[in-house]
Structures are given as C-alpha cells and as structure tokens.
Amino acid sequence: MSTDLSLMSTYSYLPVNLIKGNGCFLYDDKNNEYLDFTSGIGVNSLGYCNSxxxxxxxxxxxxxxxxxxxxxxxxxxxxxxxxxxxxxxxxxxxxxxxxxxxxxxxxxxxxxxxxxxxxxxxxxxxxxxxxxxxxxxxxxxxxxxxxxxxxxxxxxxxxxxxxxxxxxxxxxxxxxxxxxxxxxxxxxxxxxxxxxxxxxxxxxxxxxxxxxxxxxxxxxxxxxxxxxxxxxxxxxxxxxxxxxxxxxxxxxxxxxxxxxxxxxxxxxxxxxxxxxxxxxxxxxxxxxxxxxCTQEKLNEITENGEYLMNSLKNINSNLIKDIRGKGLMIGIETEIPSSEIQQKALEKGLLLLTAGKNVVRLLPPLVITKDEIKKAVEILKSIFI
Ligand SMILES: Cc1ncc(COP(=O)(O)O)c(C=O)c1O
Known part of the structure; x- marks a missing residue:
C-alpha cells in the first residue's frame, strides 16, 4: 500500500485493502476472505452488517x-x-x-x-x-x-x-x-x-x-x-x-x-x-x-472464550511463552515479534491484533461461532508449529 497518502502517517498499515464485511468475515478488493479476530479493535461486537x-x-x-x-x-x-x-x-x-x-x-x-x-x-x-x-x-x-x-x-x-x-x-x-x-x-x-x-x-x-x-x-x-x-x-x-x-x-x-x-x-x-x-x-x-448483554449470550461468550483458550493451550509450540485473558479477550505472548505472526496469519486469511512487540491479541466479534474459532485455531496452529 502506498505510503504517499494524504492521511497523516500515524498508523503502520497492513498490506490489504478491505472493502466489505459480513458476519465475522472481511473481504478485500480481490474478493479474498479473512476471518476477523480484530473486530476493529474490540468495536464490532455484532460482527459486520448485523441486520x-x-x-x-x-x-x-x-x-x-x-x-x-x-x-x-x-x-x-x-x-x-x-x-x-x-x-x-x-x-x-x-x-x-x-x-x-x-x-x-x-x-x-x-x-x-x-x-x-x-x-x-x-x-x-x-x-x-x-x-x-x-x-x-x-x-x-x-x-x-x-x-x-x-x-x-x-x-x-x-x-x-x-x-x-x-x-x-x-x-x-x-x-x-x-x-x-x-x-x-x-x-x-x-x-x-x-x-x-x-x-x-x-x-x-x-x-x-x-x-x-x-x-x-x-x-x-x-x-x-x-x-x-x-x-x-x-x-x-x-x-x-x-x-x-x-x-x-x-x-x-x-x-x-x-x-x-x-x-x-x-x-x-x-x-x-x-x-x-x-x-x-x-x-x-x-x-x-x-x-x-443478555445472560444467555454472556454465557455463550464465556463458553466460546474457554473453548478458544483451551484450544490455544493445546498448541504445543516453543514459540508460545504464555496465553492469558478472559472470555473473548486473549493474548498470546510469543518468542518472536508478534507482527511476524500477524503477517503470516494475514497471508492465511486470519486477521489478528498485536499488543506490544511480543503479544498477539485476539478480539473476535462477540458473535463468533465455535466453528469459526476452530478455523482460526487451525490457522494459528499451522503458524506456530
Ligand atoms: C482501555 C482503553 N481505554 C481507553 C482507550 C482509548 O479509546 P479511544 O481510542 O476510543 O479514544 C482504549 C483504546 O484502545 C483502551 O483500550
């Protein structure tokens, strides 16, 4: 992406041009699909285009x-x-x-x-x-x-x-x-x-x-x-x-x-x-x-968060130092720069955040399903192992 923009240079942009979203997925200008574990930094709780x-x-x-x-x-x-x-x-x-x-x-x-x-x-x-x-x-x-x-x-x-x-x-x-x-x-x-x-x-x-x-x-x-x-x-x-x-x-x-x-x-x-x-x-x-913010939905978020946390903890990789968080707010502390994991995930169709140099941060939409979590974990596994 061109750095010669009329926007101030306050952000380091990832090399993807996202043009639309649906549910927990985003799509770029070449119609590639990305599973979104960023939700616009914790904003898009209902995913994209919730009716x-x-x-x-x-x-x-x-x-x-x-x-x-x-x-x-x-x-x-x-x-x-x-x-x-x-x-x-x-x-x-x-x-x-x-x-x-x-x-x-x-x-x-x-x-x-x-x-x-x-x-x-x-x-x-x-x-x-x-x-x-x-x-x-x-x-x-x-x-x-x-x-x-x-x-x-x-x-x-x-x-x-x-x-x-x-x-x-x-x-x-x-x-x-x-x-x-x-x-x-x-x-x-x-x-x-x-x-x-x-x-x-x-x-x-x-x-x-x-x-x-x-x-x-x-x-x-x-x-x-x-x-x-x-x-x-x-x-x-x-x-x-x-x-x-x-x-x-x-x-x-x-x-x-x-x-x-x-x-x-x-x-x-x-x-x-x-x-x-x-x-x-x-x-x-x-x-x-x-x-x-209904009890039923909050219980589902807790359950999905535990499923995500347990699935991540089952990834046996010496690149992972620690996994922590609560619900659908999880950090993976890595031995290598988190930006490298973020870049590799992007290439494999998964969007991630970082929190500092060595923490990958997961903030999926709160409407994420178990199948989507499973898909994200498979991609992470393929990067970490
Ligand atoms: C805990 C916390 N407080 C405050 C802020 C600032 O929010 P905003 O960017 O909407 O001003 C953030 C943003 O990331 C945050 O995470």
Missing part, C-alpha cells in the same frame, strides 16, 4: 440524525435507562470515544473531591502498563513511557503504581489522591488480567479513604469477557465506569457511568460534548445491549 443494527441505525438516521444536547431525545434516554439498569449504576454521560470517556471520568472524580475536600486533593493514581487514551490527560494517565515521547509538558496530578503490587500502591498513596483508574484486563499493555486479591485490596483501601475507583472498561467491557463489565470478575462495584468500543458496534460512542454518590456532582455547564449521545449511535448501542 438488526443496520436497521436500527438506518431508521434513526432517516428520522432524526442529530440534535443538540440542549434537547432531550428518546433514543438517548432509552440507552441511558438500559445501561444504568443493566449495570446498576445511577447515571451516565455519553460522549464519542474511550479517551473522551476517561477525560470525563477524571473531571468527575476531581469535581467530587473538590466539592468535598477543596482544591488540594486532585491526584489520580494509574497503573504502569495501562492504556487510557491519546488526549493529553489520558496520555498522562497511560502508564507506558513509549506513548509519552515528545508530548510534554503533561497534565499535573498523576502518579503510577505497579499492577499486582499492593505495597507499591500503599507507597504511592498520599493525602492528595482523589481517584484510582484501572483496566481489569490491561489490553494495549499486553492483555494482563489483574490479580483478584490485588484489586480487592486496592478497593478496600479506596473505600475506607473515600478515594474513587474508576474502572476503564473501554476495551474489556460490554460483554467482552463474558460479563457486562470486566470488574464483575472481582466482585467489586466501582464508583465510575468508562465505556466505548464494543458499545458502538461500528459507530463512535463512549460514556461514563457513576454510582448514586456521584450522581449530582456535575451541574449544568460542568461538562459537555456536541456529538455525545447522538441518536444514531445510541440506536445502534441499544441493539448491542439487547443482543450481547
């Missing part, structure tokens, strides 16, 4: 494509009702992306702390190896130096602690901390699920000190791990939850949810966005929640 989703967004687009947030609209309200009742959270704010969701969550946490404790308690603790977005505040929150090059000065009021190291957390705690942000499974950082005891210990300390816990569920939420949210595997209830990716199923939407305690922190004018809660994106998101 219910297409119908819902088409109807919304041909009825009322957008109105300003100074007007209430029924579709957005329906989505808000649905997601707050499914999650047992109190309120939601809709925006357009994961980074914007995390920005809003940071603002909400700081306002809560400001209202209660004054302006000196505003620090946010985040995890090393985390990823929270590309805006300046979420880039600062991201605990990976490789994303930080060039873009200083950063936003004040962040510090980092190591995942699964409770002593490091206690060391970083100070009187000015107002919130902690974590992903229950670190996605971009290499697909690392956090330890149960660690999360619960942090949770206990935060509750005691009125430090808010923000869970970034942008990648691992909305059914991806077999539960509505990844943090449910830890039997805890965060104060703020951020969402995006899989909720959109192909259209941009993000959001942050809060519990009762925070529901009146933001007043009119404290936060806003032009496109957030757009009726077309919300109509599509309702289809996602109605079709992915």
């Amino acid at each position: 219910k989703w297409v119908e819902a967004i088409s109807n919304a687009a041909s009825t009322l494509q957008h109105i300003s947030n100074i007007f209430l609209n029924k579709t957005t309200l329906n989505l808000a009702d649905k997601i707050t009742s499914l999650s047992d959270m109190s309120k939601v704010f809709f925006c357009n992306s994961g980074a914007e969701a995390n920005e809003g969550a940071i603002k909400l946490a700081r306002k809560y702390s400001f209202d209660k404790y004054g302006n000196k308690r505003n620090k946010i603790l985040t995890l090393k190896q985390s990823f929270h977005g590309r805006t300046l505040a979420t880039l600062t929150a991201t605990g990976q130096d490789k994303f930080h090059n060039y873009f200083f000065p950063f936003v004040e009021g962040f510090d980092y602690f190591s995942a699964n190291d409770i002593e490091d957390f206690k060391e970083k705690l100070s009187n000015d901390v107002c919130a902690v942000i974590m992903e229950s499974i670190q996605g971009e950082g290499g697909v690392y699920p956090l330890d149960y005891e660690f999360v619960n210990e942090v949770y206990k300390i935060c509750n005691k000190q009125d430090i808010l816990m923000i869970f970034d569920e942008v990648q691992c939420g909305i059914g991806r791990t077999g539960k509505l949210f990844g943090y449910e595997h830890y039997n805890i209830k965060p104060d703020i939850v951020t969402i995006a990716k899989g909720l959109g199923a192909g259209l941009p939407i993000g959001g942050f949810l809060c519990n009762e305690n925070l529901s009146n922190v933001f007043k009119a004018g404290d936060h806003g966005t032009t496109f957030g809660g757009n009726p077309v994106a919300c109509a599509g998101a309702l289809v996602v929640l109605n079709n992915i």
Whole structure:
C-alpha cells in the first residue's frame, strides 16, 4: 500500500485493502476472505452488517440524525435507562470515544473531591502498563513511557503504581489522591488480567479513604469477557465506569457511568460534548445491549472464550511463552515479534491484533461461532508449529 497518502502517517498499515464485511468475515478488493479476530479493535461486537443494527441505525438516521444536547431525545434516554439498569449504576454521560470517556471520568472524580475536600486533593493514581487514551490527560494517565515521547509538558496530578503490587500502591498513596483508574484486563499493555486479591485490596483501601475507583472498561467491557463489565470478575462495584468500543458496534460512542454518590456532582455547564449521545449511535448501542448483554449470550461468550483458550493451550509450540485473558479477550505472548505472526496469519486469511512487540491479541466479534474459532485455531496452529 502506498505510503504517499494524504492521511497523516500515524498508523503502520497492513498490506490489504478491505472493502466489505459480513458476519465475522472481511473481504478485500480481490474478493479474498479473512476471518476477523480484530473486530476493529474490540468495536464490532455484532460482527459486520448485523441486520438488526443496520436497521436500527438506518431508521434513526432517516428520522432524526442529530440534535443538540440542549434537547432531550428518546433514543438517548432509552440507552441511558438500559445501561444504568443493566449495570446498576445511577447515571451516565455519553460522549464519542474511550479517551473522551476517561477525560470525563477524571473531571468527575476531581469535581467530587473538590466539592468535598477543596482544591488540594486532585491526584489520580494509574497503573504502569495501562492504556487510557491519546488526549493529553489520558496520555498522562497511560502508564507506558513509549506513548509519552515528545508530548510534554503533561497534565499535573498523576502518579503510577505497579499492577499486582499492593505495597507499591500503599507507597504511592498520599493525602492528595482523589481517584484510582484501572483496566481489569490491561489490553494495549499486553492483555494482563489483574490479580483478584490485588484489586480487592486496592478497593478496600479506596473505600475506607473515600478515594474513587474508576474502572476503564473501554476495551474489556460490554460483554467482552463474558460479563457486562470486566470488574464483575472481582466482585467489586466501582464508583465510575468508562465505556466505548464494543458499545458502538461500528459507530463512535463512549460514556461514563457513576454510582448514586456521584450522581449530582456535575451541574449544568460542568461538562459537555456536541456529538455525545447522538441518536444514531445510541440506536445502534441499544441493539448491542439487547443482543450481547443478555445472560444467555454472556454465557455463550464465556463458553466460546474457554473453548478458544483451551484450544490455544493445546498448541504445543516453543514459540508460545504464555496465553492469558478472559472470555473473548486473549493474548498470546510469543518468542518472536508478534507482527511476524500477524503477517503470516494475514497471508492465511486470519486477521489478528498485536499488543506490544511480543503479544498477539485476539478480539473476535462477540458473535463468533465455535466453528469459526476452530478455523482460526487451525490457522494459528499451522503458524506456530
Ligand atoms: C482501555 C482503553 N481505554 C481507553 C482507550 C482509548 O479509546 P479511544 O481510542 O476510543 O479514544 C482504549 C483504546 O484502545 C483502551 O483500550
């Protein structure tokens, strides 16, 4: 593919020209078929061209494509009702992306702390190896130096602690901390699920000190791990939850949810966005929640995730160092660069993601079938053995 594009060179493009999709398959301009284990980085939860989703967004687009947030609209309200009742959270704010969701969550946490404790308690603790977005505040929150090059000065009021190291957390705690942000499974950082005891210990300390816990569920939420949210595997209830990716199923939407305690922190004018809660994106998101976030479907995702995990673990290859993850979010740590595996898989009709130099990341659509999983595992086997 030509590098002489009028697009900025922010991405390294794979050498394939995808032109259409159907179900869990994508097709290039030569009509070659690819089994998709990327789902647009966790977005296309319903696969491609899902008829219910297409119908819902088409109807919304041909009825009322957008109105300003100074007007209430029924579709957005329906989505808000649905997601707050499914999650047992109190309120939601809709925006357009994961980074914007995390920005809003940071603002909400700081306002809560400001209202209660004054302006000196505003620090946010985040995890090393985390990823929270590309805006300046979420880039600062991201605990990976490789994303930080060039873009200083950063936003004040962040510090980092190591995942699964409770002593490091206690060391970083100070009187000015107002919130902690974590992903229950670190996605971009290499697909690392956090330890149960660690999360619960942090949770206990935060509750005691009125430090808010923000869970970034942008990648691992909305059914991806077999539960509505990844943090449910830890039997805890965060104060703020951020969402995006899989909720959109192909259209941009993000959001942050809060519990009762925070529901009146933001007043009119404290936060806003032009496109957030757009009726077309919300109509599509309702289809996602109605079709992915049912107990029956979540059980199927769990079962398919276990089938995928067990099948991968049966591949006996000295190129594989570790396999980890939950549900349909799986990382394969490799002895060779993950980009080499990605390239070979592409040649064999399987699309994969990477998460860093040595982790192949699998994020298939949540509607993937066992037969499709079997097909993907056969291709991976032929590459690894
Ligand atoms: C956990 C997590 N948070 C935030 C983001 C940023 O989301 P977006 O790219 O929609 O801004 C991502 C994106 O990969 C993510 O994985």
